[in-house]
Amino acid sequence: MTERIPSPGTSTTTAVAGQDDRPPPPRLAYDWHTWKEVAHLLANLPVALLGFTYVVTVLFTGFGLTITVIGFPLLAAGLMGARLLGRMERARARALLGVRVDEPSRLPLRGSGGFLPRLWMSLKDPVGWRTVLYEFIRLPWGVLTFTITLTSLFVLWPVLPFIARGLANADRAMVRALLSPSDELERRIAELESDRGVVVDTAAADLRRIERDLHDGAQARLVNLAMGLGLAKEKVLEDPDAAAAMVEEAHGEVKLALQELRDLARGIHPAVLTDRGLDAALSAVSSRCTVPVKVTVDLPARPAAAIEGIAYFTVSELLQNVSKHSAARSASVDVWRTNDRLLIQVWDDGRGGASLDGGTGMKGLAERLNAVDGLFVLESPEGGPTTVTAELPWRDRTDASGADDR
Numbered sequence: 570m571t572e573r574i575p576s577p578g579t580s581t582t583t584a585v586a587g588q589d590d591r592p593p594p595p596r597l598a599y600d601w602h603t604w605k606e607v608a609h610l611l612a613n614l615p616v617a618l619l620g621f622t623y624v625v626t627v628l629f630t631g632f633g634l635t636i637t638v639i640g641f642p643l644l645a646a647g648l649m650g651a652r653l654l655g656r657m658e659r660a661r662a663r664a665l666l667g668v669r670v671d672e673p674s675r676l677p678l679r680g681s682g683g684f685l686p687r688l689w690m691s692l693k694d695p696v697g698w699r700t701v702l703y704e705f706i707r708l709p710w711g712v713l714t715f716t717i718t719l720t721s722l723f724v725l726w727p728v729l730p731f732i733a734r735g736l737a738n739a740d741r742a743m744v745r746a747l748l749s750p751s752d753e754l755e756r757r758i759a760e761l762e763s764d765r766g767v768v769v770d771t772a773a774a775d776l777r778r779i780e781r782d783l784h785d786g787a788q789a790r791l792v793n794l795a796m797g798l799g800l801a802k803e804k805v806l807e808d809p810d811a812a813a814a815m816v817e818e819a820h821g822e823v824k825l826a827l828q829e830l831r832d833l834a835r836g837i838h839p840a841v842l843t844d845r846g847l848d849a850a851l852s853a854v855s856s857r858c859t860v861p862v863k864v865t866v867d868l869p870a871r872p873a874a875a876i877e878g879i880a881y882f883t884v885s886e887l888l889q890n891v892s893k894h895s896a897a898r899s900a901s902v903d904v905w906r907t908n909d910r911l912l913i914q915v916w917d918d919g920r921g922g923a924s925l926d927g928g929t930g931m932k933g934l935a936e937r938l939n940a941v942d943g944l945f946v947l948e949s950p951e952g953g954p955t956t957v958t959a960e961l962p963w964r965d966r967t968d969a970s971g972a973d974d975r
Contacts, residue, residue, distance in 0.1 A: 592667055592734075602667075603730045606737040609665035610718040613740070616661070617711030620654050620704035628701060645688050648697030655700035655748050662744045666737055673750040696750070703747040714740075794822040842881050846871050851902055854885045859892040860917065863901040872911055873964035879941060880904065880913055883959050886930055887915040895919025895955065906963055913959040921953035934959075 592602045628651075631644030652673075662668040673696045691697075714736050721729045801815035842850035848866040855862035871877060884902055891900050897919030904913050925932040925947065935945035944960035 603733055605665045605667075606733040607718060607722070607729070609661065609740065610714045610733060610736055612661070612665075613707065613711035614715035615711075616658070617704070617707035620658075621708040623650065623654065624701050624704045641688060641692065645691035648691055648694050648701070651697045651700040651704070652694070654704060655696065658700075658703070659744065659748050662740070662748075666741055666744070668741050668744050670744060670749045699747045703743065706743065706747075710739075710743075791822075794819050797822065842877065843874075847877055847880060847904060850881050851884055851904070854881070854888060855902060858888045858900065860895070860897050860900045862888065862891075863899075865901070865903045867903075867905045868911075869906060871966045872961075873966050876911060876941075876961050876964055877966075879937065879943075880911060880959075880961060883913060883934055883938070884915060886934060887957055890923070890930065891915070891917045891919065894923070895953075897953075897955075909963045911961040911963045913961070915957045915959075916954060918954045920951075921949045921955050922951045923947060923949035923955050931957075 592606075624647075627647035628644065631640055631647050634640035634643060656672065659668075659670050659672065662670065676690055676694060717736065718729075718733065721732050725732060797815050797819040801812040801819065804812040804815065841853050847868065848864070851864050851866060855864050872880070884904075888900070888902070891897055895917050897917035900915065900917035902913070902915050904911070906912070923931060925935060931945075931947060935947075937943075938945045938959055938961065942962050944958075946958045946960075947955075948957075949955040
């Protein structure tokens with residue numbers, strides 16, 4: 570899912586694929602766009618000859634030897650080489666035609682097991698086979714474009730820009746259709762790789778925070794408690810009054826340590842969320858906000874525990890920002906379900922001006938939501954109000970994620 574987060578005071582524009590790399594319209598006057606296209610069309614023939622020769626020699630040899638042991642490895646190596654040809658063709662199209670085509674992901678050969686799984690993965694590589702098809706098509710096309718372009722340079726030169734643009738547009742279409750990554754699959758792989766990094770970094774940061782809180786808080790108090798009780802044990806016979814005072818002080822340390830452990834457990838996963846769901850948990854967290862908060866939760870059932878936890882901590886952090894930074898007089902939290910999405914909206918009438926890079930944790934929230942196919946939209950003009958809309962995928966609660974509501 571694409572993250573669309575408008576900056577404060579600015580309008581959001583979405584770039585359409587294929588429009589940002591479109592050259593200017595052709596004109597009778599020659600410019601550098603026209604000459605680059607002419608150079609590309611004239612180079613089509615020698616480049617197509619090299620590619621066609623490689624494909625015929627290597628792949629047909631591999632097909633012919635498939636009855637032997639070396640046929641399939643040779644065919645797999647030929648497809649890997651075709652990938653390199655595709656990379657060179659994409660580079661040529663970027664340089665001369667201005668076509669922005671992403672590079673396909675590398676084959677994950679290292680994590681695919683032994684020799685046979687790697688061989689099978691290489692043989693069924695769609696990027697390699699589409700490059701082979703591209704190289705077959707290019708030979709007749711290269712002959713045609715070279716002949717027409719060379720003839721137009723001497724005979725039809727007044728309309729050469731229009732001819733070159735038409736042929737170059739056909740080249741652009743071929744490159745986008747056959748040499749681009751498998752759009753949805755490649756995009757999804759890239760998103761999952763990025764999201765995995767975000768999840769790992771977030772989990773590591775949470776572990777470091779828990780370790781720090783335990784070391785600096787409850788652990789330090791428990792150490793002081795043990796020392797105090799040890800001193801009280803030594804004085805219990807010779808100075809009972811001093812020992813009683815030490816025990817009383819240790820009792821206070823126990824209460825503080827228990828409170829810190831409760832706060833830490835609430836920060837990990839509050840018991841009220843597990844027992845009673847989002848409505849009660851968000852009401853509890855809103856009661857600790859310094860601004861009056863109206864909470865409305867309209868859900869037909871409880872979502873999966875993971876989605877419920879992300880929704881809770883998202884609202885919790887947003888309400889902390891309201892308390893610390895907004896100078897608001899009132900706020901509201903709305904949670905509802907639409908089709909297969911869980912929507913959260915947090916509103917306040919504060920001074921506004923919030924942004925993703927303002928040091929308020931908004932960027933971290935957006936990354937966490939994006940890591941689970943969520944969406945984070947921030948609208949906070951100067952002077953307010955601020956509206957944050959978060960969207961999460963809905964997953965039904967099962968016995969694996971917690972007991973169903975009864």
